[in-house]
Amino acid sequence: MRINPRYINRLVRMGLNVQAYFTVGILIIIVAIIFFKGFPHTNFAFILSFPEDMGREGGIFPSIVGTIQLALLSILLATPLGLGTAIFLTEYTKESLFTKFIRFGVESLAGIPSILYGLFGFIFFVIKLKMGWSLLAGVLTMTIMILPTIIRTSEEAIRAVPRQLRIVSYSLSASKWETIKKVVIPAAIPGILTGIMLSIGRAVGETAAIIFTMGSSLRLPLSLMDSGRTMAVHFYILAREGISMEKAYGTAVVLVLSILLINILAYYIMNKAIARYS
Amino acid sequence: MDTKIATDRLRLSFGKTEVLKSITIKVHRNTITGFMGPSGSGKSTLISVINRMIDFENNVRIEGDATIDGTSILDGSINPIELRRRVGTVFAVPIPLPRSIFENIAYGPRLKGTSDRTTLHHLVEDSLKKAFLWDEVKDRLGTSALKLSGGQQQRLCLARTLALKPEIILLDEPCSGLDPISTAKIEDALSELKSEYTIILVSNNTKQIARISDFSAFFYLGELIEYDTTEKVFTAPAETKTEDYIQGKFG
Amino acid sequence: MIDRTVLKEHLVKWVLVAFALSSLLFLFLIFIFILAEGLPLFLKVGVNKIIFGMKWAPTKGYFGIFPMIISSFLVTIGALIIGAPLGLSCAIYLSEYAGKRTKMLLKPAIELLAGIPSVVFGFLGVIYIVPLVRSYLGGSGFSLISTSLVLGVMILPTIISISFDALVSVPRTYREGSAAMGATKWQTIYKVIIPSAKSGILASFILGMGRAIGETMAVIMIAGNALKIPTSILDPLRTLTGNIALELAYATGDHRLGLFSTGVVLMVIIMILNYVANFGIKRKIAK
Structure with a gap:
């Protein structure tokens, strides 16, 4: 017996539909569990107070500060490097063997798993350069990790800037760099911001590379050479060592909520940018 | 008559395609010279040699020479950025920079290092007046230039070029996308401007050339077919090709 | 001047x-x-004693990581078995069936899923998946199957977004041509669109594998980290990444070097996977 293709078609459609919503369902379930379990343990005191007894009591203030320090400092380093690379790749060169090499480098960096960044940061920054477990070692490792994201998003954003804008700028006696500075980069800002937001999200959520470079000191990092603990690392230690499930859930709420907000903001900026040129 | 721009057996090719075939022409100071011809005739390419925007194309080979005030502009020692301050350009499609009206016009002067507010204000006002746009925008200089109508945008582009205080203005089919009223405003502005500038107007619109230019050049497939006073070209053309083109038989 | x-x-x-x-x-x-x-x-x-060695006791001079190599591949394949069909289905739904509004909802949700930190996946795996496996399937619950399940979800965003790009870039004319022949939508997808997007879909699977094999934090929380080759899907196991993460903080001397040797093997595997995905397959698309 031959089944009517139309029925198969309808059946497949239904099946695919279910699977797509299943994926969204996973996200919703993850977020829902974290929020339901965690919100009772999250309040201003939790956010603003210091942990006590290895995190069994008290709050997560130092790890929030540590996370912000890590994210902002790595962005501060990676943005000029990444944007500069993107500008070079788009404005200053044609596709050649040289650009292929650079692209290979960027692609490869993007593919390296975070534990290898951890290994590298540990041996290079912590041991060989004698930085010890420190904010500085964490920041430098994280800078390299987020560089590919910044490069790719900036490159895409710069490529989307219409060529005529550049031509007009040149015709008004601008040099190449003046054109890039005054016309190309301003027009590409939303796309560049998206990359920055995504990178901040990555820095906030990263654990494997950070725990072996920045360490896991519970104290507030006051200098670049101080060790510190980001929220993700704190959460990992609380959960893994069974120190306190309540505090772990509480930390997870702050962690997941900040990452969701950062990513949503990134998505919003990107859509604005797309709307601008289409 | 005083020669402002001249080319001497200028040849230009993109890769293997020759686009300009030995062009020799003298454009006179303080006149409007119309360049006409069907697409592919090389008139726009010739313009892009004069402002050196040809630098941004790939695979270009140039032979012969082009001069402004008797000095070669193809020479290696010429700084194209300096040259583009002397040779302003208005393109076919108005492309405002994504910033305010004021900042669009101040863009060129700022690059030159003019940063004094009052000087810039005078310059912006003066340029907008010359482009016949001042009255329409004087109350909203801070708004985005993208909010202007197409005709206004093109006059903005003209004003932006004037703010560079150039000696020469090249207009590459500036009215091709505009309605008749906007076109008339641009033409009026150009007629006033020629006392101070040397203007080259590239256009497919022969009537426009006839209306406002003093001299007319007809290009066809990379060659300069005919060049004379507009009156002569339009009333008694020497070449049949020119006559056919003006009468609209092709192009 | x-x-x-x-x-x-x-x-x-x-x-x-x-x-x-x-x-x-x-x-x-x-x-x-x-x-x-x-x-x-x-x-x-000796290369053999490390790569094919069965025993890892670095303080006693044994550096065998063979069980970990096998375990890494096992969880990766397990993740792919779960993530590949689900991810591809999602990508097909998104590119071929979903309306504009559904897309506006689904795409960001998938990107957000990619942003959830791996420690959170690991934590939820321990709290929910491990007990579930323990009570319904037996064993300790820290197992190959728990790890594969969680990793399968974690690689979904990679598979979906790259397959989606491949499907979307199939020329419109292919679809129209097939529809004009009277094919139903599914027939068109099955016979025309998936075959032409084949290399992109394959690349998405391989990059998903790379993501799974490199994943660390979630894995060490769920896998149980036992030092032998698992014989059933309910056995605990230790991956290459897990080995590094578990011991790096306190290892010294040769022990630390052994962890870097583990890192070298991991790096080589990742490089091969990335090379195949980025150059081998994408180049084919370009042609």
């Missing part, structure tokens, strides 16, 4: 070249330093 602008332009260009080279420099440094720490032990102990 002229000279200064020209000089500045040159300066800018060279600074940018230096910036662009930094990515290569970092890659080079990562390579060199991991190799420099990881290779000596291969020479000292």
Whole structure:
């Protein structure tokens, strides 16, 4: 017996539909569990107070500060490097063997798993350069990790800037760099911001590379050479060592909520940018 | 008559395609010279040699020479950025920079290092007046230039070029996308401007050339077919090709 | 005046070249330093004894990581078995069936899923998946199947977004041509669209594999980290990444070098996977 293709078609459609919503369902379930379990343990005191007894009591203030320090400092380093690379790749060169090499480098960096960044940061920054477990070692490792994201998003954003804008700028006696500075980069800002937001999200959520470079000191990092603990690392230690499930859930709420907000903001900026040129 | 721009057996090719075939022409100071011809005739390419925007194309080979005030502009020692301050350009499609009206016009002067507010204000006002746009925008200089109508945008582009205080203005089919009223405003502005500038107007619109230019050049497939006073070209053309083109038989 | 602008332009260009080279420099440094720490032990102990060695007791001179290599591949394949069909289905639904509004909802949700930190996946795996496996299937619950389940979800965003791009880039005319022949939508997808997007879909699977094999934090929380080759899907196991993460904080001497040797093996596997996905397959698409 031959089944009517139309029925198969309808059946497949239904099946695919279910699977797509299943994926969204996973996200919703993850977020829902974290929020339901965690919100009772999250309040201003939790956010603003210091942990006590290895995190069994008290709050997560130092790890929030540590996370912000890590994210902002790595962005501060990676943005000029990444944007500069993107500008070079788009404005200053044609596709050649040289650009292929650079692209290979960027692609490869993007593919390296975070534990290898951890290994590298540990041996290079912590041991060989004698930085010890420190904010500085964490920041430098994280800078390299987020560089590919910044490069790719900036490159895409710069490529989307219409060529005529550049031509007009040149015709008004601008040099190449003046054109890039005054016309190309301003027009590409939303796309560049998206990359920055995504990178901040990555820095906030990263654990494997950070725990072996920045360490896991519970104290507030006051200098670049101080060790510190980001929220993700704190959460990992609380959960893994069974120190306190309540505090772990509480930390997870702050962690997941900040990452969701950062990513949503990134998505919003990107859509604005797309709307601008289409 | 005083020669402002001249080319001497200028040849230009993109890769293997020759686009300009030995062009020799003298454009006179303080006149409007119309360049006409069907697409592919090389008139726009010739313009892009004069402002050196040809630098941004790939695979270009140039032979012969082009001069402004008797000095070669193809020479290696010429700084194209300096040259583009002397040779302003208005393109076919108005492309405002994504910033305010004021900042669009101040863009060129700022690059030159003019940063004094009052000087810039005078310059912006003066340029907008010359482009016949001042009255329409004087109350909203801070708004985005993208909010202007197409005709206004093109006059903005003209004003932006004037703010560079150039000696020469090249207009590459500036009215091709505009309605008749906007076109008339641009033409009026150009007629006033020629006392101070040397203007080259590239256009497919022969009537426009006839209306406002003093001299007319007809290009066809990379060659300069005919060049004379507009009156002569339009009333008694020497070449049949020119006559056919003006009468609209092709192009 | 002229000279200064020209000089500045040159300066800018060279600074940018230096910036662009930094990515290569970092890659080079990562390579060199991991190799420099990881290779000596291969020479000292022997490649065979490390890669095919069954016993990992670094303080006693045993550096065998064969069980971990196998375990890494097992969880990766397990993740793929779960993530590949689900991810591809989602991608097909998104590119072929979903309306504009559904897309506006689904795409960001998938991107957000990609942003959830792996420690959160690991934590929820421990709290929910591990007990579930323990009570319904037996064993401790810290197992190959729990790990594969969680990793399968974690690689979904990679598979979906790359397959989606491949499906969307199939020319419209293919669809129209097939529809004009009277094919139903599914027939068109099955017979025309999926075959033409084949290499992109394959690339998405391989990159998903790379993501799974490199995943660390979630894995060490769920896998149980036992030092032997699992014989059933309910057995605990330790991956290459897990081995590094579990011991790096306190390892010294040869023990630490052994962890870098583990890193070298991991790096080689990742490089091969990325190379195949990025160059082998994408180049085919370009043709």
